[in-house]
Amino acid sequence: MKHQKIEQLTQKLLDCGYYPYQIKQIISDAMESDTPTDTGISKEQLVIDVLESYVEFGAKCKREKI
Numbered sequence: 453m454k455h456q457k458i459e460q461l462t463q464k465l466l467d468c469g470y471y472p473y474q475i476k477q478i479i480s481d482a483m484e485s486d487t488p489t490d491t492g493i494s495k496e497q498l499v500i501d502v503l504e505s506y507v508e509f510g511a512k513c514k515r516e517k518i
Contacts, residue, residue, distance in 0.1 A: 454496040461503035468510030478506055 458479075465475050482502040483495055493501075 454494075454500060457500055458496070458503065461500065461507055464507045465503065465510060468507065468514055470506070470510060475503075478502060 462475055465478075466472070470478075479499055479502075482499045485498065
């Protein structure tokens with residue numbers, strides 16, 4: 453389920469104009485983050501949260517044509 457969500461968000465980022473290498477770097481950075489594991493957030497969920505924030509930013513930029 454989470455893998456499918458990551459794929460959907462990746463496609464949305466591509467639609468927003470991000471390049472594949474940028475998305476790979478975003479995911480890599482999220483995976484390497486120092487977020488404490490005691491928060492109960494899995495690495496997959498952390499990646500999803502980060503990708504969602506980039507999708508939101510990318511959509512905002514497309515609307516405002518920055």
